[in-house]
Every structure is written in structure tokens, then in C-alpha cells.
Amino acid sequence: MTPVLGRFLILASVFVATTGSLIAFAAGKRKSLDGLAWARRFAYGFAALMALATLTMEYALLTHDFSVSYVAQVGSREVPTWVTIVSLWSSLEGSILFWGLVLGAYIAGATWLTRKQHSEYMPFAIGTWLACGTFFGFLIAGPANPFLTIPNPATDGAGPNPLLQNHILMVAHPPFLYLGYVGMTIPFGFACAALLRGKLGHAFLKPLRVSLMLPWIFLTIAIMLGGWWAYEVLGWGGYWAWDPVENASLLPWLTATAALHSAIVMERRGVLKGWTITLVQASFLLTILGTFMTRSGVFNSVHSFTQSSIGPTILVFLAAVLLFSVVLLALRIDSLESEGKIDSAVSREGMFLVNNLIFVLLTFTVLIGTVFPLIVEALRGKQMSVGRPYFDSMVVPVGTALLFLIGIGPALPWGRATGRQALRSLLPPLITGAVVVAIGAYAGARNPWTLLTLLFGGYAAHVTLVEMFAPIRQGGAKALRRGRRRFGSYIVHAGAIVVLVAIAVSSTMRTSTEVRLDRGQSAAIGPYTVTFLDVEQRMEPNRESTIAKFSVTENGKPVTTLEPRMNQYPAMREPIGTPAVHSTAARDLYLSIMNVDTGSRSISVMMLITPMVSWIWIAVLIMGLGGVVALIPVRSPAIREAKETLPVPGEAAEA
């Protein structure tokens, strides 16, 4: 019964999305407000059906209904209830259904928030969203159907991918990634609407910017959670390996970040409209490319659950969206007239252009390195990959330049800067940079790139903090409330500076050693002495764990006890390690079991000291927080009063 209900809901959602999309485009062409109202109803309908389908799946999972194919695949009576709930995104079919739920929620939210505005653009936006909805509905109904009926259901199953059960971060990472990925559909719809409508008015910039910012926040945090998870679970002590699936999450982030910046120039100077639209479309295309890479099995890794047949389907969709975007851009880009021009390269807007250039370079660098092996394999059948040195050697200089730019951009005025203005604003922060370099060198930094990063980091931090608090000094808290967007973006910058510095320091100043210890023996690393106490086996309902106990002392004083472990899951041939990490502000001590001899009770353990690594997680959260601050709508009491008495001018002009 449940699988039939699920299939019905999905088919209904495909029908609703298709019909709604057609109605919306027709309404856009005829400028029919009635048609738009109907398109909105279909958008809500699509969201409701996706939500119901997801609830049906959760019901099936929780009741262990093994007649549903997806439950048969990932369900198990042995696993804790929270694992059962999150099993929804533990395997391919369920994760695509979850994608549908998120897409529905985004579409409904965006439709609701724009219900009284932008009626000339909205039909095209809703039409584009629902066209994407049609595709994902089709994907769930066809190649990735989780609601197939199993004729003779078993009474129990194997359970979800053990990696999901092994660490809480693996539970949080996928939803954030989907919220980031799927959310890019909304600005894509707005961008297409501007092109189809043939104009991009000032009032329409706000929904474009807001709809880009929200998924950007989620994506930022998702990338960090992925790296953090790799660090906490995979046991090699790193957090980023330029793995294709990691790159897949980074690519749309890079273009979305570029778009957020060019959108500011567009807002201030009325230029770069076509360019911003292109970046927004590229971000959406890269999320689809990323989905193809992670979900089709072309790269098999932690992320691709199984060899599946959805690859070609996604590839066709990718090609269709690419063709649609390019043709639309080619036909309509000239209709988005520039209202101004950029006067001088040495100015705030000039720096925004350099920023965009850098982000586009980064995107191409990572894209080429990621896709090149795929192309070679497709054309010549040979398998290879592009090694890490390529990415490091390309990205490190560009990333350092970016850090420099974070410092120099906000220090320059809009319009045209005089030489003296430029010099005066750039000198004092340089002193801060020099101080930071001195501190770094004292702490042992010798790598020239690291020292350069410290210089630019200190410099950029000085500029950012001055700019962040300038409104407060000038106009107090009220000014700050009005300039919340600016304030938020400087918080993002501050976070980004810390992330870049922490990456430079943690990747160049690691020390590691690998030792074999008998019970009671100790080994020293840095200021720590690590003593191997004991190893024990523990049976848990869903796994068997080997847990080693170490006591840690720092300069003779006891600090903590660390328990790295290896978890053996019945569904997996190899054990999954869980390293133990002792994090402090200055450095992490990281213990990872390499080998256990339970007979003689001796152990091989890798010990790592990585400075500043926890700053990365914290600073990325700060970046997300800054994004949220920038998103909170500005609404001082005076403005609210004005809104109640006067029609809003922007909207009157738009309608």
C-alpha cells in the first residue's frame, strides 16, 4: 500500500510541476495576472506533494515496511531511531527524494515571499522552477524511484551506509549541501526571468541577491562540514584532498561568491548585469554538474552510493539547461542595459572586477582539473586523475591574491581614488600585517607562502575591522542597523580571512609521527607525551568497536584521555576508524589507530599536531553568521511607519 501511495504522489507532483510550468510561461507571455495566480497555486501544490511523498517515505522507514524498495535497501531494525530517520539521505533514491522536498520548499518559499511583487518577472521565474521540479519529479518517478514494491519483503535489512551511522557530522553534511545546491535553483529562475522579460530593474535585484545569499550560506557551511567530517573520520589528519566530489561542492560556491560581489556593483553602478546573470546561471549549472559527478558513479567514493543509471539522465538535463542558458543569454543579454560605467580601475568597483576575475580563475582551475580525467576517460577509455600538486600550485597563489584583495578592496573609495587616498588608506594596515608576520615567524612559520598569507591576513583583518566598526563610530547603533548588510558582509570577510590564514598555517606547519607502542609505553610529540593505556573490544547493537585508550600530558601536566577507535559494521568489510582529537585554540593533537594487535596488546598509532585547524570550522561558521546578518531585512521603526502610510515607490514603478 505505502509504495503505491508514494508512487502516486510522485506522479502527481510531475503532473503538477509540468502543468504549472506551462501555465506560468503562458501567463508570462500574455502578461496574465490570472495565469500567474494559477502558477503560484501549482507551485504550492508541487511543494505539498513532495512533502507528502517524503512523509510517506519516513513513515515507511519508521514502520520498517520492507515492501518499499528503499526501506529494503537501507532499513534495519537494529539501528537507532535517529539513524532510521536520517536514512532518507543515506542512499541514492532517498537522497533524490529529499532533493525534491527541498526543491519544493524553496519554490513555495520564494513564491510566497514574492506574492505581492515583481508580477512581471514572476511567471517566468515560477515557470523555470517548476520546469526543474518536473525534471526531479521525473527522476524520482523513473530512474531513481524509491517507492518500488518488493513482492516478498524480508523481515529485516542491512541498514544504511555505515559511514552515516559512524559520525554525527555525516548526518548534518548532506542536508546542508542539499539546501545549498537545490537553493541555487531559485536565483537561476530569477536570472532566467530577467532575461526572458528582457529587463533587470533595480527592485528585482533584491530577490536575486537574497535568493543567492541563502543557499550560499548553506553551501559554505556544507563544504566546511564535509571537510570537518573527513578530518574527524577518515583518519589521515587532513580535511581537503581535491577529491572530485569535494571539488563538486566548491565549484558552485566559487561562482556564487563571485555573483554576490558583482551584484553589489550592479546595484551601486547599474553595470555588470549580464555578467551577474551569467554567474548565477553558471552556479546552477555547476550544482547540476556536481550532482552528476557525485550521484552517477563516474567517481566512486564515499559520496556515490552505488553504480546507478541516473547518470545519463542528469547529463541530458545538464546539457539542456546549458543550451537553454547559453541561447537565452545570447539572445537577450543586450536587452539588459547598463545604466552607468566604471570610471577607474583603482576604485572599489575596480577591485570588485578583480575579485570576479580571481573567482572565475579559481573556478576554471578547479573545473579543468576535475573534469579533465572524465573527458580523457570518455574519449580514450583511460583512467587517470589530476594529482594534488596541480591544485595546490594553482590555487595557492590565487588564494593569496584573494586575501590581499579582501584587504585592499574595502579600503578604496567608490568612483575614483587619488594616489594619496590610496596610499593613506593602505599604509596603517600594512603595519598590522607586519606584526602578524612577526608573530607567525616567532611561532615557527618559515614557508614563504604562509608568511605572505600572514602579512595579507593581518593587513586585511585591520582594514575589515576598521570598516566594520566605522558606522558605529560615526553614527552609533542606529547607523549600524541601517548598514546591516555591509556589517554582515564584513563579518563574512573577517571569517574568510581567518579561514585562509588557518588553512595556510595548518597545511604547512603540521608535524606527524607514527609509533608502535606496547601497553604502558609513551611517545612524545611537540609539547605532548602520549601514553598507551589499554585497548578494549566493545559490542554495540549495530557495530563492534575496538577502542584504544591513551593518556595525554602536556609539559608533564595531565591534559586529557583520548580514545581513538575502529568501528566494524556488519555491512562493511573494512573497519571505519574514528580518530580522537584534542583541540585547543593553538593546535590539535590527533591520534589515529593504524593497527592493533589484540593478542600482544600493542598498537600502531599515527600522531599528528596540526596548528590552528579548529579555527577553520569556527571561522566558516562566522562566515555563515555574517551571511545571516546581511540577510536580515532592514526595518527601523521609521521605515516601518513609512511603509504603512505610503505605497512603496519601487513596487509602484515595477507593477
Next chain:
Amino acid sequence: MKRSRLYLLLALAVALAGFAVIAGTGISKNLVYYWSPTDITHAGDKAYGATIRLGGLVSPGSVHMEKGSRLDFDVTDQHTTIHVKSTGVPPQMFREGIGVVVEGTMSRGGYFQSDRLMVSHSNEYRAPKAGETVNAKELIKTTKGIE
């Protein structure tokens, strides 16, 4: 087209071409080949010095642990066997008969010199039955790097 716009486009084209050259050389210098033991013997001289990920099974009875983390073992795909000298840290539960991927290069001494050792992390992969061949490509795809 306005003249300034033309210059801008020209400058962009030159910058893009320069970038393409840099990226191209960067990629060609850092290619990592995914090969099975049989592929390596077919590659002949090309295998010396190239960065290779060699995938296969650890032959039973071939593992010799030396001092430190130095490790000697044979990697086989049931057709060809290649001797590996590894300085890489043996990962959790490295043992005989397991699917491994070693990164390194073929040395003139006729063995594979590796500084990086990975085990398959897949839950799909199972050790092959007798007579069954090993799919090195699948094996390589299911490893996650250990640095």
C-alpha cells in the same frame, strides 16, 4: 563595437590563453595514471617515473614488514604480479588478500616504489573468488586517500 570594448576583449583573450597554457602544463605534469599490474607491464618504459596508482590484491604470503613502516608485498590482478616496496603508513587493517591501491612509480629495479598505501573503502567490493579476475579500476575508484 566600441574600441575600448575591443581592447578589453583582446586583453581577456590573451589572459585566458595564458591561463590555459599554465593550467595545461600544470595538469600534464601532475597526471596520476590508474593502472592494474597488467597495465603496467603493457606500458613498458612509460611506467618508469610516471605517477601511478596501482590497484590489485595483496598476494597471500607475500607481506614482509620491515623496520619502521617499510613494507614489502606483491600486488596481483590474478594475471600479473608486481612486487611493491612501500614506505607509506599501512592503513587500518592492512592485511593479505585485501584490495589495495598504492601510489608511486615503477623503479628500474623492477619493483614498484610507493609512498602511499590505501585500502578499498567500499561496502560493495568483496574479495574475488578463485579464478575471478580483479577489476583494478573499480578498486581504485573506491579508495579514499591517506596522506
